[in-house]
Amino acid sequence: MQNFGDILGEVFRAMMANKLRTFLTMFGIAWGVGSLLVLVGLGEGFRSGQRRNLASIGNDVVMTFNATIPALPNQHTAMRPYKLTLRDEIDMRKLPELRSVTATLNRNDLYEVSAWSNTSMLVLGVEPNFSEIRFVPVAQGRFLDDADLTEHRRVAVLGSKAAHTLYPGHPFLGESITINGTRFTVVGSVATIARGGQDFDDQKVYIPLTTAQELFAMKGENIPKDAVNTIQYQPATKGNSDAAVPAVHRVLGHNHDFDPSLKDAFDEFDSIHTSHLVDVIFDAMDLFLGGVGIVTLGLGAVGIINIMLVSVTERTREIGLRKALGATKGSILAQFFWEGLILTGVSGIIGIGISAGFMAILQGLLTGKMPGFDPPQLVWWSAALALGSLAICGIVAGVYPASMAAALEPVEALRRE
Template sequence: MFGIAWGVGSLLLLVGLGEGFRSGNKKQFSDLGENVMFIWSGRAPALNGSFTGLRQYYLTENDYDDVVREAPHVKIAVPVLSRGDVRAVSEFFNSSGQLLGVPPAFNQIRYIPIDDGRWMNDLDNSEKRAVVVLGDEARRVLFPGRPSVGSIILLNGIRFQVVGTLKRIGHGDNNTLNLRIFIPYNTMRQYYPPTGVGELQNAINFINYQPVSREVHELARQEVHKIIARNHGFDYQNPDSFDEWDTIRTVDQIGKIFDAMNVFLGSVGLVTLALGAIGIVNVMLVAVADRTREIGLRKALGATNGSVMFQFFVEGAFLTLVSGVIGMAGAAAIMAGLAQLPQPPGFDTPRLVPTTAVLAISSLAVAGILAGLYPASKAAALQPVEALRKE
């Protein structure tokens, strides 16, 4: 019985843990946004076709404009300005999180959950208004236990009004995303342009874009490559010239890893279940041997082969069923206990996967049939005279 219970329980629990990791990773990526893709400035060959020297190139607003105009498989794109050296000061405390200048459409690509107030609008951007939206941790630091919307903060000495705050993103102690501070793109361009980009007046730090659908993300990526390579004078077929991150590809790769892990963990559980079924078969064979005289007496009194076979088949199947139910209950109890514990980043509460439950029940049924059928057939094959002679 223990083998069957352990096999069913381990099958459900191991696959449930794998699904917990899969779900946790999906949530981490959903904190960035849906189907979001990044491309930053990069390094290209100094001479087209050369592989010896590299030169730095910087993305510009021209690149962004061309992507919007010429890439049919790009649904939406936004330019982003970023600085990490801007000091935010309130009347209570100060913070040095990342400052981002973004257009209003940024929240259509990236995950921006508003907690209080509002997000930036087109007028904020076109009129270069001094308004700011605070990430959750930035709000906690700058306004501990106090209302923030409507208050004033200083960004490198320039007054900005807080118009909105964000909900907390992610889990655990990683506050990088929550320390971000957002201001309108044109305001950022005026007061805090990118640094380290030479004499370029229209440089941007990176572009976020989203394909028309997940299925065409490679086409969208190739279109963006061609545009940037053309604008900066290098071959788009050189992948080392691009500094980028395709979260769709990463999610798909991680999904394949978890699929392989689920197959492996499920196989371990099935092997354990098979060993448990063999154990049940051995128990029932011993029972047939110990009850040989009983079988002979029953058959001498008129019991048919079918009735004897049915008796032992039911006993074997019942033992298997009880063992499987114990295993399922144990796995469910462990999952419920884990759900009460704080979950680390990248891991979600293990859950019962319906397909795995169906697989476990199907495997349990097969194990029950095997565990009952063979010993039952052995019992039914006994001759009454020989069985009654057995001591």
């Protein structure tokens, strides 16, 4: 009766006796596993990059903008414009379908001056909860609070590029800037939230919404005094805006006297819907890339099966000789089982290691340099699937013909060519 060490010794001697065949088998397995992992990792890298971009906007955010009302559905002539107002925001806060609402007033025609520099960046009148709905990580100091809003304080929080431009290499907390001649005290700054080469969000100066409406309200005919540029909200149900969006449409339709079923009367961006759409697109991409990888893996599996079948067929006489010397059918099958398992297992691990190393190099070289996309990343379920399927192919391809040969009488097996 052979022990486990004897069986492994037989396996390694058989593998070393056919070095070229062993190398080709292992190369095919490693190539198939590595190809599948890189292709699936590519799709997952694209998916994570898009999710990261959306997360940098905010969490579960739906943005509503000023828009125009068509006279008839799908008609783009004689459209009546309307402006969002604080009344809209107040009414939206009463909706049970929403959990958080904030309004903003934007001005990009103002002039900011510090003791060191001057610029003209976007001034954003916001409420304190803006930093909870949108992604606004505070780097230094603080963000705006309720007292800033209720007392109409003249304080400002600088985006990272705004801080660098107005105070190049100088401290700015507690310092003053003027916005169109009005003095504001800097109370904080925001960390960079640029996406790729797009640093628009870093070029912002945040001030209290009440102060912005007092000093820099919208100008023009028939514009309400409490007009704002956007109202942004989060649905009560996380990850689902199906109930929130129609509820908001009903409020705006009622307040601005139009039929809320007119889809063209709304200008909005639904990050939740966009996120779901991105998932669908990248699910399809994963399916396609995974299919290509599986085809590659399948070709590797066919090669393994062919090599193992030929290997076992060539060794039928060896099997007959071992039986004649007293080897049991179980010990013969154990040898081919472990041969198939070691070949596929070691080769698969090599393939995983090489693909993981390749993707790690890409992570180091490409991270942050492809806006909207992340480099490929290792997906462990695909590694387990590839390694498991190839191991099964290798074991079956070795054990099945070996069992047929071991079932022969020793004399008959020795006659085989």
